[in-house]
Amino acid sequence: MQSFIALYGFLDLVLRAYLLATQSVVVGGVAFLTLVLSPLDGKLDVEEAPIARRCLRILFWSCCASVVGEIVAVGVLTAMLVGTLQVDFAVAASADAVVSHFIAMILSGALALYARLDARSFFMWRMGAVALALLLACAHVGVTHAASRPVASALLVTTEIVHVLAAAIWIGGIPFFLVALGMTKRGEARRFIASRFSRSAMWAVGALIIAGLLMMTRHTPDLTALYETNYGMLLSTKIVLLFGLLCFAAANLSTTRKLWRVSATPIRRLLRFAEVEVGLGLVALFCAAALASASLPIDGGAERTSLSEIAARFAPRWPSFHSPAYAELSAAKAASSVAEPQTSGPLSPADIAWAEMNHHLAGVFVVLMGVFALLERHRRTAPVVRHWPLLFLLLGGVLVIRADETAWPLGPIGFFESLRDPQIVQHKVITILIATFAIFEWQVRRGRFKSDWPAFVFPITTGAAAAFLLTHYGHTEGAEEVLIAISHTPIALLGVVSASARWLEIRLSDSVAGRIGGYVWPVAFMLSGVLLLLYREA
Incomplete structure (x- = not known):
């Protein structure tokens, strides 16, 4: 219960x-x-x-x-x-x-x-x-x-x-x-x-x-x-x-x-x-x-942040790709489980660096995918860069390992036990959507499907992931969660733009609207990647 x-x-x-x-x-x-x-x-x-x-x-x-x-x-x-x-x-x-x-x-x-x-x-x-x-x-x-x-x-x-x-x-x-x-x-x-x-x-x-x-x-x-x-x-x-x-x-x-x-x-x-x-x-x-x-x-029950806190959090800063050792994280020092939650204290510098590294790595992958998707539109580069969806599969693998440091495979909480935590469940759902996107879109780019429906996996999974990301912190009320929501919302909205543009590219492929959509979603990918590169946990 x-x-x-x-x-x-x-x-x-x-x-x-x-x-x-x-x-x-x-x-x-x-x-x-x-x-x-x-x-x-x-x-x-x-x-x-x-x-x-x-x-x-x-x-x-x-x-x-x-x-x-x-x-x-x-x-x-x-x-x-x-x-x-x-x-x-x-x-x-x-x-x-x-x-x-x-x-x-x-x-x-x-x-x-x-x-x-x-x-x-x-x-x-x-x-x-x-x-x-x-x-x-x-x-x-x-x-x-x-x-x-x-x-x-x-x-x-x-x-x-x-x-x-x-x-x-x-x-x-x-x-x-x-x-x-x-x-x-x-x-x-x-x-x-x-x-x-x-x-x-x-x-x-x-x-x-x-x-x-x-x-x-x-x-x-x-x-x-x-x-x-x-x-x-x-x-x-x-x-x-x-x-x-x-x-x-x-x-x-x-x-x-x-x-x-x-x-x-x-x-x-x-x-x-x-x-x-x-x-x-x-x-x-x-x-x-x-x-x-x-x-x-x-x-008055909802905790609020302030404009000064928002400005301080989102002041531009170069991304960091330094990841602390897992032994330095708070999760490695506490063997608490979701079933017996403890009051979480402030994040340690190692926890912050770990979380920022996750987002910055994801930003690199997403920017590269947007660039390769644009290059695929040119005949000379298309045969080489059409395999860009595999980067999403690699990103999914990184998220499986690093997204939830308190849970399997790195943390003390087992896989099934971790599914009691709604935030971890949402991470797993988004990871599954990413993997599904990668597998289907890669085969679409290679022309392996005879029917048209696999092409729609891209906009559907992207839109679903964006919806989950928009509401990822919607059930919590802490001031820190508000700041995280502010950072995730533009990324999710760009995901909605990507899904819509790709849908139009598929459905109106021989029209101006479809051709415009074909350029819009890679650019939206790159903008999402830039926002991920600028992400700050604290």
């Missing part, structure tokens, strides 16, 4: 992100079917008629995924309450958060039954599905800051509901928009679907921004909290991701307006940009999940 409790923070973060994603797709699907496809009922030709059935199928499986996630969330939260509060099962199961998850599970199941209806019946009874989707959004708000305040504010709860609904209508509706637009053959139907969804998305974006600004003013006492606390850093990251989403949305809005004037306007770029919006939206939802676990600055 102690091991489970130690991992609960990480499990809670992953579950929150998973449920946010699945329920956004559920609510977004209901909104898309109601606002976009319902007016088209009976107006589509024979080839386009299956669009609604395909969307209902996606809605059904999204509801099923939400039900499974809620069942796991109920079990995990109940077990945590029983283990920490020493209460019986009935008391733990009656907690407000557990009840909210249980209600969301029932609502998701009811919507799954709705999604099994044929298209005509769903459109006829669509207001029932809309009511269930609204209740699902309300149930989710039951596990957010707005509802967990000592005295819940009706204004904040309402604002949170609007925020969740707006995000779902916009981001959760995009997968259905992609399916519908991809299946239409006639320019008139494409024009109608694109314009209807764009209109609903614009209203959703407006509501999202207004609700977000209102919650920000209520949760953060001043603007300095945006960079002096973990909550503020995550919120600032969400704002940056929102800006990226709005850039792609603006480009798609321009295409939609052209489509309205000329029905034969190509929609390929619109579809590919919308795919990138989905990816950015998922990362933003991951940040939102971490926000729900972070202490609010307005409560």
Whole structure:
């Protein structure tokens, strides 16, 4: 039980992100079917008629995924309450958060039954599905800051509901928009679907921004909290991701307006940009999940750093490649385990040098990969430098050995015992993503795959690693952790840029946007490497 409790923070973060994603797709699907496809009922030709059935199928499986996630969330939260509060099962199961998850599970199941209806019946009874989707959004708000305040504010709860609904209508509706637009053959139907969804998305974006600004003013006492606390850093990251989403949305809005004037306007770029919006939206939802676990600055419970501390930490300094012997580290002098944690004291000079060496080595690898990736674009150098993904495999090996000096293979804590520590688990996950990236991308560069899907391992693993890095310290509140989060956030955001650019390079390889993407991600790699080279632990 102690091991489970130690991992609960990480499990809670992953579950929150998973449920946010699945329920956004559920609510977004209901909104898309109601606002976009319902007016088209009976107006589509024979080839386009299956669009609604395909969307209902996606809605059904999204509801099923939400039900499974809620069942796991109920079990995990109940077990945590029983283990920490020493209460019986009935008391733990009656907690407000557990009840909210249980209600969301029932609502998701009811919507799954709705999604099994044929298209005509769903459109006829669509207001029932809309009511269930609204209740699902309300149930989710039951596990957010707005509802967990000592005295819940009706204004904040309402604002949170609007925020969740707006995000779902916009981001959760995009997968259905992609399916519908991809299946239409006639320019008139494409024009109608694109314009209807764009209109609903614009209203959703407006509501999202207004609700977000209102919650920000209520949760953060001043603007300095945006960079002096973990909550503020995550919120600032969400704002940056929102800006990226709005850039792609603006480009798609321009295409939609052209489509309205000329029905034969190509929609390929619109579809590919919308795919990138989905990816950015998922990362933003991951940040939102971490926000729900972070202490609010307005409560005074979150430790803060200061601008002077930030300036001192990030003053430029040449990277150091001196690594102390393992025997000099604090981990070598203390045989404590994760199961019996001790109060950690300040880092020793050897600990600091060890951690900085890890980041500086990673910086060298990442800069070299970016340089080699650019050189690969030239015929003369391509045969030699196309093996650059192997550097990532080498980097993964370095991280396995050096990333967690307290654990296997160097430290006194065994491999399985170390998995009780959420920070070590995240390191292992990121290392696995790096190794997966390296193996697949190397084979892609060598032309060993006949199908196209292995090329997408690059953007998917890079985006996933960036999401984990963005929230790597989101569940801790120490002032030192805030400084580490500040240093990791730009690197993670550059990872999101790399993933998006590589996706566009693959999906729009014969267009200007794809060619630009092919230059953007290597440059983003090099910038990430430079930031790693400048990293300071203290």
